[in-house]
Amino acid sequence: MKSQQVTKFTLRTLPFLISVAFAGNAFAQQALEEVVVSAQKRTERIQDVPISITAISGQALEDRKIEGAADLQGAVPNLNVVAAPVSGLISTSSIRGLGSGQPSIWADPGVGIYVDGVFVGKNQGSLLDMVDLERVEVLRGPQGTLFGRNTTGGAVNFVTRQxxxxxxxxxxxxxxxxxxxxxxxxxxxxxxxxxxxxxxAARKEKQDGWLANPNASEKWGNRDREAFKLNAKFDISKDTKFFYSLDRSDINESTTPMSLTKKTGYCSYVTVPGCYPAYFNPGLGAAMTPYLQSGVPASTSSTPGLIPNQNLKVTGHTWIAETAVDASNTIKYIGSYRDMTYHDVADYDGTPVNVFAGIRDTNYQTHSHEVQLIGSAKDINYVGGLYYFKDNGRTVQNQIGGFYSFSPLSIKRGQSNFNVGTEAKAVYGQADFKINENMTITPGLRYTEETKTGSYDRTNGANQNYVDGAPYTPVIALTGTGEAKFTAYTPTVALSYKLDPNNMVFGRIAKGFKSGGFPLEAAIPTSAQQAQGVKGPTDPFQPEKSTSYEVGAKGANGAASYAATVFLAKLDDQHVSTLPVGSTSPIISNAGASTYKGIELEGAMRVTNDTKLTAGYGYLHAEYDTFMTAGLTGATVNAASNLVVAYAPKHTFNLNADTKLANTEFGKLKGMVEYRYVASYYNYTANKSMTAANAMPGNYAEDSKMPSLGTINARLSLAEIPVGGPGKAEASLWVKNLTDKQVMQNMMDVSGYYQVGYWSAPRTIGASFNYKW
Structure with a gap:
């Protein structure tokens, strides 16, 4: 049945793709700059790689103000990058709807983020800015063969300038x-x-916040960031080179602007064990009522004495050695060590009432080693490698509030801490075999073996009284440890056909997997719940597996380039992150299977010698096939038909016009205008109907729907200004979000009792001056 569905989908779309490929020959004659990528572990022209890729490089990064993953929102088809609730430094990235919104380090991402080929590790702390970028590559679809685990949706690789x-x-x-x-x-x-x-290279940024907080010295949403980058290259001999890089980031700023948007949550729709709105509303609910806000907030007060703050310190070391064995083969070694310290103080209700707040501290380290053989022989290009990865981390969480007693007069506190560890080993290989002059087949395979460890230590609920300023020594009453081993084979095979030296059509099948682990914040089940199969914090969830089928066409013809891909992806043993009814401790379970299908279109055209247009469009349809869970009565139901998929916007679109306006005696006048659009999406796996026979206790889709956002960015520059010295200057005026549109970009339904929203930034304008030599 699956193969018939894939065949039918392919046959319907292949004629369209071929016609797109041949249409490229009709474009104008002014040449575009060549785009190169390293998606297959070697430098290649983007039109020669049978993968759906977006690459942004050079001046375009500066003009579009792309300095990290957060700046890619709306700029790449079917890529959705949203900050997690509370922290603007934690990612909920997804590609083609596949990703992970879980911010804690016991969970792994579904989109791998890499810096110069080195895996960053977790969603937490991944939205930092990069210094001295050369290009950004976004690889869509599973990258399990060459990049490995945690790339079920794809990978984002930031390449810095050497x-x-x-x-x-x-x-x-x-x-x-x-x-x-x-x-x-x-x-x-x-x-x-x-x-x-x-x-x-170094960069320092400061910016005031835009949302007032009467109970804190800083407004919500300010920025205070410092970054440093050192790249060194040693030419040891003609055939042997050694590279070393150091990157450091230090961020200390307030958390994402937020407000109380509803004083009720999904518990107001259902009557199930764990939902007690009649107890919540007379006390805390009534105390919160005066601070309820609709629309973009004018001001949000945090709990007095609790200063919302996020702090991130990252230090990364990478060392690379490569040597040519002969004219056709190179051995390359990549080693890395990264250290992250993350801290946030979060107000989870957006009111001066001490309802629910948290303080989180994380220390996380990664080590990796990789040896590659890259080469060619006759009509074969190949890459093979051995990979080793190890991480360890600890998070300490203090949770405070009247939420634990349902009274604003009885503030409780507790602590939930956990440790994580991974040791992963892999061997992989991929080769391009030329069947004839025009056709190439590219098979690949990776085997991964990993061991996950996890432990927790916590107080027995939030059972200690909180007194502002008083010493606090948590009484650790509950502990546990777990260890699990996971293995996976992730093959890929691609078939490409060259229509001419610059244009091709291709098909690709690829598998990926996201690592299993332990839901270390989960509540400890009672003996009765254990008998019913309810998982505890050291009961492992299994790896998530994805399979992608895609056909595409891409190429470049003088003044134009294009790429078109149609895809169908299947996800099995899906990781579903939920917040159990009445709980503040998230869990992950292998609850679902789902299908994702859509298209990606990209193109660039030099309309004249001075004007270039680029555009990208992504369409995505995502739905659950199976979702077995407890229903409203406690009986097991298949909730799939009543659920929406999280972080899967149906449409993404971008259009960019870049032109030289005039040559003057003072320099060259240039202009850039960009439009980015991300359609509405849901930030939870949520019920379409709260009264359906297969509804589950949990979020309501109407509450979880984040509005669409279209923004216009523009830049006017005077380049090559002769100001003396060895170089020339450039002065620019720029604006982001020209129409000043703001929407809720994430939200949190806190245990079914109330809801808070997190808001996008307002219009920012500025001027910049650069001197280059």
């Missing part, structure tokens, strides 16, 4: 509204002793 060995640089500053100030510098030093080349 040293040139020549004295050059860029110094700049930026000012804007909300007190925005940015200083940055990037310098390439001359090659030392014909061996050592260095690039040193």
């Amino acid at each position: 040293p040139s060995g020549e004295f050059s640089g860029n110094v700049g500053f930026e000012v804007g509204n909300y007190g925005r100030r940015v200083e940055k510098v990037s310098i390439d030093l001359p090659k030392i002793d014909n061996t050592l080349s260095l690039t040193i």
Whole structure:
């Protein structure tokens, strides 16, 4: 049945894709710059790689103000990057609807984020800014063969600029509204002793928040960030090179602007064990009522004495050695160590009433080692490798509030801590075999073996009285440990056909998996619940598996480039993150299976010598096939037909126009206008109907629907200004979110009792000045 569905889907779309490919020959003659990527562990033209890829590089990164994963929202088809509730530093990224919204480090992402080929590790702390970027590559679809675990949706690879060995640089500053100030510098030093080349870059940013908080010194949404990057290249010999890079980030700012949007949650729709709105509303509910806000808030008060804050410190070391064995083969070693310290103080209700707050501290480290053999022989290109990855981390969480007593007069506190560890080993290989002059088949396979460990230590609920300023020593009453081993084979096979040297059609089948683990924040089940199969914090959930089928066409013809892909993806043993009724402790279970299908279209055209247009569109249809869970009566039901899929917007679109307006005696006047659109999406797996026979206790889709957001960004620059010295200057005026549109981008239904929303940023305008030599 599955194969028939895939065949029918492919046959319906293949004629369209072929016609798109041949249509490319009709474009104009002004040449575009060539785009290269490293999606297959070697540098290749983007039109030669049988994968759906978006690459943004060079001046486009600066013009579009892309400095990290958060800046990619709306810029790439079928990519959705939203900050998690509370923290603007935790990602809920998804590609083609596949990803993970769980912010804790006991859960793994479904979209792998890489810096120079090194895996970042977790959603927590992944939305930091990058310094001295050369390009960003977004690989859609499972990348389980070459990138491995936790890429069921795809991968995002940030590639930083390597040293040139020549004295050059860029110094700049930026000012804007909300007190925005940015200083940055990037310098390439001359090659030392014909061996050592260095690039040193740094960036500092400050910006005031935009939402007032009467109970804190800083407004919600301010920015205070520092970043440093060092890249070194050692030319040891003609055939052997060594690279070292150091990246550091230090962020200390207030949390995402938020407000109380509803004083009721899904418990107001259902009557199930764990939902007690009649107890909540007379006490806390009544105390919260005066602070309820509709629409974009004008001001949000946090609990007095609790200053909402997020702090992130990341240090990453990467070392790479490569040597040419002969003219056709290279051995490459990549090693890394990354250390992350994350801290946040979060108000989970957006009122001065001490309803629910939390303090979270995480220390997380990763080590990785990879050896690659990259080469060719006759009509074969190949890459093979051995990979080792190890991580360990600990999170300490203090939770405080009247939520635990349902009274604003009885503030309780408790602590829930956990430790995580991973040791993963993998071997992989992939090769391009030329069947004939035009046709190539690319099979690949990866085997992964990993061991996960987890432990928790916590108080017995929030049972200690809280007194502001009084010493607190938690009484740890509950502990547990777990260990589990997971293995997976993740093959891929692609078939491509060259229509001519610059245009091809392709088909690809690929598998991926997201690691299993332990829901270390889950409540400890009673003996009766254990008998019913309810999982505890050290009962492992199994890996999530994805299979993707896609056909596409891509190419470049002088003044234009294009790419079109149609895909169908299946997800099994799906990780579903939920907040049990009446609980503040999230869990993950292998509850579902789902189907994702859609299209991705991208194109660029140089309309004249001075004007270039680029566009991208993604369509996505996502639905659950199976979702076995407890229904409203406690009986097991298949809730699939009554559920929406989270973080899967149906449409994403971007259009960018970049033009040179005039040549003047003062420099070249350039302009850029960009439109980005992300359709509405749901931020929870939620019920379409709360009264359906297969409804489940949990969120209501109408409450969980985040509005669509379309934004216009623009930039006007005067480049190549002759100001003296070895280089030239550039001055720019820019605006982000020109129409000042703001929407709720995430929300949280707190245990079914009330809801808080997290808001997108308002219009920002500014001016920048750069001197390049």
